[in-house]
Amino acid sequence: MSENLDLDPAFVQRLAETEIANVLESKKALLEEHSASFRWLVASFLAINGGGVLALAGQQNIPRGYAVTSGLLFCMGILSALLCAWLSQRANRAMMRSTSETLGFWLSVAHTGELDQEHINAIERKMHGTMKAARPTQFSGWLSVLAFAFGMLVAGNGYWIAHSPEMVKVCVHD
Numbered sequence: 001m002s003e004n005l006d007l008d009p010a011f012v013q014r015l016a017e018t019e020i021a022n023v024l025e026s027k028k029a030l031l032e033e034h035s036a037s038f039r040w041l042v043a044s045f046l047a048i049n050g051g052g053v054l055a056l057a058g059q060q061n062i063p064r065g066y067a068v069t070s071g072l073l074f075c076m077g078i079l080s081a082l083l084c085a086w087l088s089q090r091a092n093r094a095m096m097r098s099t100s101e102t103l104g105f106w107l108s109v110a111h112t113g114e115l116d117q118e119h120i121n122a123i124e125r126k127m128h129g130t131m132k133a134a135r136p137t138q139f140s141g142w143l144s145v146l147a148f149a150f151g152m153l154v155a156g157n158g159y160w161i162a163h164s165p166e167m168v169k170v171c172v173h174d
Contacts, residue, residue, distance in 0.1 A: 013113045016110035016115075020106045020110060031096070041141065042082075048077070049075070050074075052070070052071075052148060055155075056070055061162055063161065067158060069154050070151045073150050091134035095130050098127050
C-alpha cells in the first residue's frame with residue numbers, strides 16, 4: 001500500500017514543478033557531459049592502442065614473439081575501447097529511461113498534488129540500480145588502458161632484450 005504524505009497540495013505541486021525543472025536540467029546536463037567526455041575518452045583509448053599497433057608495424061628491432069604479443073594486447077585495447085563505447089550507449093539509454101520515469105512521476109505529482117513516498121523510494125532504488133549496471137563500461141575502459149600499458153611493457157622489454165644481449169647475459173647468470 002502506498003504511503004501518501006499529508007502535505008498541502010499547493011506546496012506539493014510547487015515542489016513537483018521544481019523537481020520537474022531539476023530532472024529536465026539533470027537530463028540535459030547528463031547527456032551533454034556524457035557525450036563530450038565519452039567521445040574524448042573513447043577517442044583516446046582508440047588512439048593510444050591504434051598508435052601502439054602502428055608503431056609496431058614498422059618495427060624491426062623487437063623480437064617477433066614480443067611484437068606479436070604486444071600487438072595482440074594493443075588490439076585487445078582497441079576492442080575494449082569499442083566495447084566501452086557500446087556498453088556506455090546501453091547504460092546511457094537505461095539512465096535516460098529512468099530519468100524519463102522520474103519526470104513522469106513528478107508531472108503526475110504536479111497534476112494531482114499527492115506525493116507518494118513509496119514511489120519516490122522505488123525511483124531512487126531504480127536509479128541506483130541503473131548506475132550500478134554501468135560498471136561494466138568502466139571495467140572495459142580500464143581494460144583498454146591496461147592492455148595499452150602491458151602492450152608497451154612487452155614491446156619495451158622485447159626492445160631492451162634485442163638491444164642489450166650483454167645485459168641479459170649478466171642478469172641471467174647472476
